[in-house]
Amino acid sequence: MIHYYVYIIQSQKDNSFYIGYSQNPESRLTKHNSSTKGYTATKKPWKIVFTEKFESKTLAIKREKFIKRQKSTAFIIKLIKGSSVG
Numbered sequence: 001m002i003h004y005y006v007y008i009i010q011s012q013k014d015n016s017f018y019i020g021y022s023q024n025p026e027s028r029l030t031k032h033n034s035s036t037k038g039y040t041a042t043k044k045p046w047k048i049v050f051t052e053k054f055e056s057k058t059l060a061i062k063r064e065k066f067i068k069r070q071k072s073t074a075f076i077i078k079l080i081k082g083s084s085v086g
Contacts, residue, residue, distance in 0.1 A: 007019070026048070050080045
């Protein structure tokens with residue numbers, strides 16, 4: 001069975017966060033760290049600070065959008081620390 005993951009990466013340059021989804025977060029992290037354009041290229045290096053596993057791409061996308069809609073660093077930090085949010 002193929003799984004999808006919502007991941008949060010944190011910039012080691014300015015501590016900002018980026019939220020995405022992927023079948024392979026580690027591979028995706030490598031792409032973020034080798035990118036030469038876009039948002040993540042300007043804030044390298046990145047590290048994975050959170051992953052959440054889903055049974056379908058649809059569920060992963062819904063969760064990613066939910067987290068992004070919060071527009072809250074505090075929400076993301078609580079999620080990373082394992083609080084029961086969302």
